[in-house]
Amino acid sequence: MLKLADKYTVAESAAYIIKEKKQLRNLQLLPGEIEYAEKRFEEKNKFIHINSLYKSSFIVIINNEKEIHFRDEEIRNNGNKISNILQELKIDILNIIDLTNEKYSLPLAEGILLSNYRFNKYFSDISDKTPSLKEIKFVHCNVSEEELKYIEAVTTGVFYARDIVNEPLSYMTAKKLSEEAEIIGKLHGIKTEILDKKKIESLKMGGILAVNRGSVDPPTFTIMKWEPENAINEKPFILVGKGLVFDTGGINLKPSGYLETMKSDKAGGAAVVGTIAAIAKANLPLKIIGLIPATDNRPGNNAYVPEDIIKMYDGTTVEVLNTDAEGRLILADALAYAKQFNPQLVIDLATLTGAAVTAIGEHATAIMGNDPDTVLNLKSSGFKVWEKLVELPLWEEYGEQLKSTIADMKNIGGKYAGAITAGKFLEHFTNYKWIHLDIAGPAFSEKADSYRGIGGTGIGVRLLFNFFNEIVNNSK
Numbered sequence: 001m002l003k004l005a006d007k008y009t010v011a012e013s014a015a016y017i018i019k020e021k022k023q024l025r026n027l028q029l030l031p032g033e034i035e036y037a038e039k040r041f042e043e044k045n046k047f048i049h050i051n052s053l054y055k056s057s058f059i060v061i062i063n064n065e066k067e068i069h070f071r072d073e074e075i076r077n078n079g080n081k082i083s084n085i086l087q088e089l090k091i092d093i094l095n096i097i098d099l100t101n102e103k104y105s106l107p108l109a110e111g112i113l114l115s116n117y118r119f120n121k122y123f124s125d126i127s128d129k130t131p132s133l134k135e136i137k138f139v140h141c142n143v144s145e146e147e148l149k150y151i152e153a154v155t156t157g158v159f160y161a162r163d164i165v166n167e168p169l170s171y172m173t174a175k176k177l178s179e180e181a182e183i184i185g186k187l188h189g190i191k192t193e194i195l196d197k198k199k200i201e202s203l204k205m206g207g208i209l210a211v212n213r214g215s216v217d218p219p220t221f222t223i224m225k226w227e228p229e230n231a232i233n234e235k236p237f238i239l240v241g242k243g244l245v246f247d248t249g250g251i252n253l254k255p256s257g258y259l260e261t262m263k264s265d266k267a268g269g270a271a272v273v274g275t276i277a278a279i280a281k282a283n284l285p286l287k288i289i290g291l292i293p294a295t296d297n298r299p300g301n302n303a304y305v306p307e308d309i310i311k312m313y314d315g316t317t318v319e320v321l322n323t324d325a326e327g328r329l330i331l332a333d334a335l336a337y338a339k340q341f342n343p344q345l346v347i348d349l350a351t352l353t354g355a356a357v358t359a360i361g362e363h364a365t366a367i368m369g370n371d372p373d374t375v376l377n378l379k380s381s382g383f384k385v386w387e388k389l390v391e392l393p394l395w396e397e398y399g400e401q402l403k404s405t406i407a408d409m410k411n412i413g414g415k416y417a418g419a420i421t422a423g424k425f426l427e428h429f430t431n432y433k434w435i436h437l438d439i440a441g442p443a444f445s446e447k448a449d450s451y452r453g454i455g456g457t458g459i460g461v462r463l464l465f466n467f468f469n470e471i472v473n474n475s476k
Contacts, residue, residue, distance in 0.1 A: 021042070150469065161267070166455045210329060237287065250323030375435065
């Protein structure tokens with residue numbers, strides 16, 4: 001879909017990126033169109049659309065008053081505007097011409113591509129819902145084939161993650177989630193192993209098994225491995241994703257108004273699949289392992305209940321005080337399982353707590369961890385791709401809330417700081433460099449949100465891809 005080009009025909013639609021008013025005279029526009037654009041420029045407009053009889057011309061004006069990360073995000077949002085107009089006018093080819101001699105064409109293309117996503121599977125008629133745009137050409141842009149390959153890789157990963165999140169439980173059971181991960185893995189040279197219920201029982205993963213007790217569908221534990229021969233790391237990076245394919249809250253049933261978006265509770269697992277797929281598609285020389293514990297959480301059958309005591313994979317006993325605090329239980333088994341790989345770093349992603357949304361809202365991810373340098377690097381990547389992170393502390397005082405009088409620990413803390421006590425619970429099961437990302441806020445959008453779309457956003461994929469790409473670049 002993306003390709004470099006030396007020229008384009010004037011009959012094709014084009015998006016021009018400029019900095020100065022005088023550059024408007026260099027565009028393939030009619031005199032009257034140039035005059036119109038100059039007037040809009042003087043009015044401080046940063047986005048101009050000119051609809052000719054046979055094409056559309058878009059002018060994106062760089063705002064030099066803003067820092068680069070704000071600038072790039074504004075450009076991505078302009079890409080969303082362009083995508084919407086292209087769809088409305090059924091335009092299939094767009095040329096990007098960057099007159100700044102910089103790399104602003106990359107965030108513009110990224111915004112357009114991410115906006116081009118559609119989840120059409122369940123419509124009877126998709127004729128008016130299929131993206132019209134088929135090709136983006138970069139004309140005399142200061143970008144490389146490799147950079148275009150990376151954009152295609154990361155957007156592909158985001159789309160995988162969005163698809164997984166958007167699927168309802170009627171299709172995306174834990175077993176199906178594992179099968180989807182395996183199919184995607186085969187497409188990109190990723191080795192995938194699926195542990196079924198019998199294997200999970202033999203490993204005594206008590207957290208996963210307890211949460212699954214209310215379901216008629218069995219749990220799965222998916223292991224994805226990307227291990228290229230030229231990997232720059234001896235110890236693997238491990239990504240752990242919460243694969244709660246639907247969360248009713250269990251016996252502590254969620255009230256109406258909170259159940260309607262719970263297919264999104266697998267967004268952490270979806271992000272792991274999408275990130276590893278993007279890394280493999282871009283052929284990044286890194287050893288990456290993904291661990292995805294998956295089940296649904298129901299109040300049926302022999303569902304676990306408050307005051308139950310369960311024994312985790314590592315032998316820790318946990319007093320259950322709330323069956324809606326289930327994500328940390330399945331993640332804990334996976335985090336403990338990760339120890340056997342002697343990892344360089346483990347990052348978990350989960351739509352873990354409503355408390356994180358209460359604390360920082362829907363537009364940011366809460367980050368906690370025991371490695372300050374990695375936290376800083378991830379926060380830097382977060383600003384670059386506009387998947388912003390807010391750091392919360394993991395002070396020992398918060399751990400006091402998890403002490404139980406009849407078991408090693410409780411699965412919830414007190415009334416306050418719920419996102420942090422959830423992080424402290426997970427921390428107990430680690431003995432390596434570890435980062436926790438609570439993506440509960442930005443993982444799912446109930447209304448159209450620029451290039452993030454509606455439904456599953458694929459949050460975490462772009463963040464982690466940038467983070468790992470920076471590791472590769474810094475090793476050169």
